[in-house]
Amino acid sequence: MLPIRIEKNPNPKKKPEAGKPLPFGKIFTDHMFVMNYTEGKGWYDPRIVPYGKISLDPSAMVFHYGQEMFEGLKAYHGEGDEVYLFRPDMNARRTNASNRRLCIPELPEEDFIEAVRRVVEIDRDWIPTDPGTSLYIRPFIIATDEFLGVAPSQNYLFMIILSPSGAYYENGLQPVGIWIEDEYVRAVRGGMGFAKTGGNYACSLAAQEKAHEDGYSQVLWLDGVERKYIEEVGAMNIFFKIDGTIVTPMLNGSILPGITRDSVLCYCRAHGIPCEERKISVDELIEAQRSGKLEEVFGSGTAAVISPVGKLRYRDEVFTIGDGSIGETSRRLYDYITGVQTGKVKDEFGWRFKV
Numbered sequence: 001m002l003p004i005r006i007e008k009n010p011n012p013k014k015k016p017e018a019g020k021p022l023p024f025g026k027i028f029t030d031h032m033f034v035m036n037y038t039e040g041k042g043w044y045d046p047r048i049v050p051y052g053k054i055s056l057d058p059s060a061m062v063f064h065y066g067q068e069m070f071e072g073l074k075a076y077h078g079e080g081d082e083v084y085l086f087r088p089d090m091n092a093r094r095t096n097a098s099n100r101r102l103c104i105p106e107l108p109e110e111d112f113i114e115a116v117r118r119v120v121e122i123d124r125d126w127i128p129t130d131p132g133t134s135l136y137i138r139p140f141i142i143a144t145d146e147f148l149g150v151a152p153s154q155n156y157l158f159m160i161i162l163s164p165s166g167a168y169y170e171n172g173l174q175p176v177g178i179w180i181e182d183e184y185v186r187a188v189r190g191g192m193g194f195a196k197t198g199g200n201y202a203c204s205l206a207a208q209e210k211a212h213e214d215g216y217s218q219v220l221w222l223d224g225v226e227r228k229y230i231e232e233v234g235a236m237n238i239f240f241k242i243d244g245t246i247v248t249p250m251l252n253g254s255i256l257p258g259i260t261r262d263s264v265l266c267y268c269r270a271h272g273i274p275c276e277e278r279k280i281s282v283d284e285l286i287e288a289q290r291s292g293k294l295e296e297v298f299g300s301g302t303a304a305v306i307s308p309v310g311k312l313r314y315r316d317e318v319f320t321i322g323d324g325s326i327g328e329t330s331r332r333l334y335d336y337i338t339g340v341q342t343g344k345v346k347d348e349f350g351w352r353f354k355v
């Protein structure tokens with residue numbers, strides 16, 4: 001990468017106070033990373049500048065046809081003064097997978113990691129220190145051509161913004177209720193379900209509203225063709241423990257390949273916990289529930305790490321999973337992954353990355 005130009009913020013903001021709850025994604029740090037792309041010139045002018053508004057022409061392509069991608073990862077405070085990222089190489093790789101699908105130019109993976117590392121380093125005093133808190137990192141790329149024609153843009157902006165975020169579970173791991181959606185779908189094979197891009201979220205809002213109105217916190221998506229096979233939750237992958245085996249839907253092109261999902265599978269395989277990636281139908285799930293074999297359900301994602309599911313609604317039926325409390329495997333995975341992230345547990349897979 002070209003040397004990163006640094007322009008320090010002359011007016012740093014007041015940081016949130018320790019010990020107080022932090023909202024998710026509303027507070028931003030003093031700096032942001034920015035880099036431009038122009039066809040024929042490549043990526044250029046990487047810089048860290050004061051956080052602030054950007055100016056775009058109303059015809060900028062991203063506003064009209066949604067050519068954009070994003071990532072999400074976190075920086076954690078370890079013991080003492082250490083700061084860690086969790087598997088940022090996976091975010092770099094997934095960025096390029098999303099970019100290829102969306103005709104956005106690829107970025108060298110080491111440049112992505114270096115950009116994240118440097119901007120976190122500059123704002124490291126913003127990483128909250130209360131238990132369970134972290135600094136949420138949001139890299140994203142937008143198409144900026146001033147043109148209403150439908151074609152891949154020739155100009156892009158890559159930016160990274162940072163947001164101190166509170167503990168996902170204020171009062172320890174809390175089971176959530178999930179709505180199995182049988183009308184709307186999120187993605188189809190051949191579409192862009194595997195890419196982290198705004199369009200997948202725009203099309204998920206209607207179902208999410210429906211679920212929220214009914215008191216459910218997330219939607220569980222079924223496949224886009226038959227609405228029969230389980231895909232994933234709003235912003236999490238999904239796991240079931242059926243008769244002692246951990247089962248998760250196999251990646252099929254319409255499911256987002258979560259880094260937490262991969263970490264759960266790695267851990268299970270290395271520790272002799274039986275696990276399978278395969279197709280699983282909602283009928284099989286309900287049958288397992290009725291016969292008492294469905295022992296645990298949990299989501300996996302950067303925000304919550306592991307999110308136990310206590311309740312599932314499908315059509316007119318509501319199922320309570322286990323005794324409605326947190327399962328033993330969910331708890332064990334949560335403790336392990338958060339332990340690696342914060343430096344409390346031996347990093348047996350080389351996932352921890354020191355800033």
Ligand SMILES: *Cc1c(COP(=O)(O)O)cnc(C)c1O
Nearest residue numbers: 235236237256258259260301302
């Ligand atoms: C980001 C995301 C996930 C979780 O991925 P992680 O890398 O584990 O955070 C799952 N599903 C969707 C739709 C996502 O956007």
